[in-house]
Amino acid sequence: MSLNTDSVVVVAGAGGGAGGAVVRALTATGATVIGIDTTTENAERAAAVAVGPGRAVPAVVDLLDLDATKAFAEGVLKEHGRVDGVIHLVGGWRGSKTFGETKLEDWELLHKLLIQTLQHTSLAFHDALDAAGDGRFVLISATAASAPTAGNAAYGAAKAAAEAWTLALADNFKKGGDNAAAVVLVVKALLTDAMKEAKPEGKFPGYTHVDDLASEIVKLFGQSAAEVNGTRVRLAP
Template sequence: MSDRTTTAQEAKKMAGNGALSGAVIAVAGAGGPAGRAALLRLAEAGATVIGSDNDPERLAEAVDAASYAHGGATVVGDTVDLLDREATRDWATRIEKDFGRVDGLVHLVGGWRGSETFVKTSLDDWDFLELLLIRTVQHTSLAFFEGLQRSDRGRYVLISAAGASKPTAGNASYAAAKAAAEAWTLALADAFRKAGGPEGPTSAAAILVVKALVHDAMRAERPHAKFAGFTDVKDLADAVVGVWDKPAAEVNGNRLWLTEKP
């Protein structure tokens, strides 16, 4: 396993238009700001994109925006409860049945809860984050593993946080959940490595690490904020597409840093 920092400029260069022509990529958590940016960028890169979210209204808005921006692209949405393992498995199966293949799962399901101090940590927050940040990763990775392994360019992409490597007192639950999600994804990477045998993996699991994310609405709400070290969701989307630019062996099991390492 290796860690490296990828600049926004590098990611943009890696993610040239049409780089994913013919690919079929699923995006979990597609209704949020990062999901919207990912749908747009993946469609621009030529992929067929299938987004999921548990909120059908915001998912429809995200899908419509990506479809409108890239009229020739196929962008569809499925309302899926990723906390339901069977529903997640059915989603993965349906994608392969409808589109003939699946080349990627981008996991953008997120959420945060924290506390003022360590001793004020609520374990209710852990219960919430364990489901949101860990269980959804478990379900999607298990559901999509075989399909991604059948692809000649399968990728599982997890978005994580720098806090997983350097937890702070008030973020114990969040950092622990992110660290667990990373560990699970690295185990997935090892499964891809073993499945590839002596010739190396043909599919890969990679982790993109950010400090936090920022988007245009946040800047509009806080025009004087610096958002130091934050990654714009558009730059994150560029980095997501860039994961397909390199051979599986070069990204499998790696943390790709989009912010300064703690």
Template sequence: MSNLDGKVVVVAGAAGAAGPPLVSRLLEHGATVIALDRDESKVQALTEGAGAQAAGIGVDLLDEQATRELAQRLLAEHGHVDGLMHLVGGWRGGAGIVESDLADWEWLHDLLIRTLQHTSRAFHDALRDSGGRLAIVSTTQAQQPTAKNASYAAAKAAAEAWTLACAHSFRDTDAAAVIVQIKALLTDAMREAKPQAKFAGYTHVEELAERLVGLWDIPAAELNGTRLCLTP
């Protein structure tokens, strides 16, 4: 298993369903974790008790200047950043190509694409210099869109393209940008609410956390620019 002692990993969107298990797993493996979310109270509660090994910071990732300033501050404090796990997510369904409300696209664009652009730009050089890992959580729908999920699938596909462009920028370095694809996330609370449901093809948040932590076990040359599909 990964030994992340001395590594500084930023988790963007840490207050979401996938955030707590990832933060916990990173801490278990020795990483210093910077948990980011718009709601500072949630990430501070998430990192409470971890001491200097973790910090919960509130930031609006749609504000590129604020994101850049935060990245510069973290570099000044820690000297390096070794990972950016982009967990900022959201979903809105649709009603068809003509019937769907493009306001949903605007919302998804900001949440899924713009936050990724701002964070990846802010931490790009640090990740390149440290041989770090950049990961996003995407969906198999990005390559298999339907009319009713056009906006969501298109936003995810754009996020994937941006990540692959980062991978191209990381070529010939020890850094890697990778896409982790799922069908949907599963939590214990979801199982408790619907004990009879099969949740076929869903990925448990604990499994996702394990796979993200394991990215440091894979050489950059093998990992960079790849899609890791967790859907059976």
């Protein structure tokens, strides 16, 4: 399946650093993008970067509320008739200089941002993605999930849990006949133009530019579900 003017894609965390690039890339294919964020300002800012022939619709949803997330998913289906993709960009980072200085309050925050939002979003949309015939659920993860450093214990553990949850969703799709796919895209860190402008002398080794991430997301829709389902793809910088 390739995205077109009939496609509907939900982007969770659209107001974040990668959101604009992803919204631009998806709408450029003709798709309608529902961009979720926690505030109207952030959601509308993400929607404003849409390019034709597609369009972006801002939405404010508390993804930490499972019932609210499910109600939102039902509303998207009722209004648009289908959901072809869900891109999970909700992020956050907390770390420390040493393992011993790790704060469990950081774990509690990252558990909410990186795990619970993913759980609620996937539970709310998995049936719709399966029914679409060739849906995609995409998680953006980090190398810290498989190679955590001493000061990154909470972040690495949260990312690892998010990956495991996504791969369980992939197994669900596999058992259903690969009508949809769940994929993990792995980066060291993401790079935006704003970061480059703020630090023009910076090298950012190993970072993946958000435009490159967006291109990879679009490419996933051009491959068969059976081919990409359950894959963990490390993106080159």
